[in-house]
Amino acid sequence: MNRVKLISWYLSCLLTMLGCETRAEYDAEGLFKQVSSSIVTIQTFDEKGRQQGQGSGVVVDKDRIVTNCHVIREADSLKVAAGSQVYAAAWTQTDPSRDICVISAEGIVAPPIDTRKMGNVKIGETVFAVGNPLGFGLSVSSGLVSSISPYRDEQVIVASVPLSPGSSGGGLFDSRGRLLGITTAILTAGQNLNIVLPADWIAEMSKRGTAPPPPSVSPGPEPRWMEETIALQHAGNLLEFENHVRKWRETQPNSALAAAYLGVALGGKNPKEAEAALRDAVRLDDRNEFAWFVLAKLLYRLDQRDEAKQILQKALQLSPNHGSAYSTKAEWLLADNKPKEAYAAVQDAIRVEPGVVEHWRWLGVIADRLDRAEESAKAYQTALRLNPMDDASKQALSNVLARNGKADAARLILGKDSDSNPSNAGTWLSMGFTESARKHYGDAEKAFRKALEISPGNSNAWVGLGVVLTETNRLKDAEQAYDKAYDSKPDDRGVVAEILTNRGNVKSKLGDKRAALADIETAIRTDPTYANAYRSLGILKVEARDHRAVVEAFRKVVASNIVGADDWATLGEALEALGEKSEALEALKKSEKLNPNSQQVLQKLTGYYGRNGDLQKALDYIERAIKIDSSVAAHWSSKGYALLKLNRLPEAISSLETATNLDPQFPSAWINLGEAQMRSNNLGKAIQSLEKAVTLAPAALDARLFLAQSYLSSRQADKARTHANAMLKAQPELPQALAIVTLAYLMDNNYDAALTNYRKIQARSPQIAKSVKAVGISQGLTGAQALPD
Known part of the structure; x- marks a missing residue:
């Protein structure tokens, strides 16, 4: 998604979060006076007593308060604020499938509320929401009942009442002050459609409610258990690996992954304890295919082979793209003397993980068993291309060749010299291009260098060597190879254009964009028909955000015979940036038709639909990209962002945490994660994520905005002001930043400083100024009442 284009959206949303909703003229004031004493603020704290976040709750009986489970489930301790009093509270009942929880606060002075059944709620009737958005004190907002709709297979109320983070757990009331339900989720930020859990469910807690789960020990941000576990496993330090996962298991006894990796660590040392750990892992999470897979192998x-095979099949059902599970199945089928079935299984392994040496080696074994010597040899050769140091594949290939009358080839595989070598430069050149096309860059480099030994001025050999050096990331050497190619002064204009374009691409990768542009423009002047030069020019213009130049360049590319899916995708993105949306979508659809599995194509389609409001379609495309390659942090970040905008916050947080784990230096993922945590009232985690984002991208205004907002919501006025002032350095008249600064000064009882910033808001937007004053008054901030209208 284009974060620059969305920043204005983020900033405008702050106004809603700061309490800028329109108050109905109906009897909102009277309704508020009638029910506000039954609405409480719930404060959540971590294990060290630091406030994490807050939400709202409704008193429904003596000492008994109802709220959303998502408000309190991450807390180590709770407090309830009612009026000017604060009470200790405890979580007593939970109905997690409905997101309804009950807490008790002994001695709380607050009248229980009357409730009304959902059966006689009418669509279109006026309703009022009362809660504590952003911690600024109780407030009321009005709207209408929009529908009675299914949500998680049950009927709920959907109301058009403006809500902000902190309103979760508050009450929705009719005009007579009867509780209709508990406000819980924002469906559409732009239209204020919100889910309300019906009050009927409160009475059903006596039957459905269960005791809350026991508190678990939070491991904090360090250590990064999974990351360190994998690193130790790969390092082969078995004792340290075992000690680490034992500590992980002790710290997080409910983690299925910790139990699964303990099973891995103990598999060769203590199989019984390993089995117990793995069975515990699948008990904790019966959809953890990794644990099922490791248990099957153990x-x-x-x-225990019958059970092992059943469990392996379960792992494959849970994760149909787990190549190692297919390869293991093939190995077991071969052991059962079922080579044809084993062949089908190993083909599945290669289909989902074509880059894994072990799968190709097993294909070699199985094809050899089926007397398919040529296919067996090719499989071993593929394994060796993936890992030239794989001695097992090397020996197996030599054996297959020797058994089938190819002793010379077998000796060559084992490292013996062949009896003859071609000495013709043209032969070596042909071999070099053939091996390069196969991505056998080591063999290709040897061939090109042999050709250059024979013919030092051969421009084609220098070009071929330059390609190999570029592909193996030896960029300075590649640049020198293209210099040599250019200095050889080839007669063919197309060859000259190719040399200049390739050299320009290398210079671009080395960071010299000006020199890169000069080479590529010279290439176009030399041969205006050379399409690769236009492609390279377009890519440079993408980096410069010159969308019109991108369109001009890629129109040349898509009209040529080298056009690919990514070319249409890049053209489509540039057309959209110029406002040509219908033509942009047409180009993107052409790119998808050419290659429906292109990562770039799927990412650009995700961005297009996301920017144009079709978030579900954007999510569908990024899910496809993740299925193809789940290791790309940008895919997970885009998925998390789409889920965030669809208000599927727990899923968004999970996806965004995956993105930050895959690439801890990816600022957009941290910004999106911070926003999701903030909207989930996890203020401590939100601050932690957004501080990381600001470290990585100090100029990102959206990161500063969410961080300032989170600090303000957690009553850390000085830190909120620091980040708001950083925003004002970039945009001195930004009303949202001025609003945060004003409220922060009021929190610190600094009326004069607050007034100075408040007047700046008034000069720009009197309406926003009124909203800021209203927030300050509702929060009881000293001096707020004195701010001029």
């Missing part, structure tokens, strides 16, 4: 080794 049971097979322990001769």
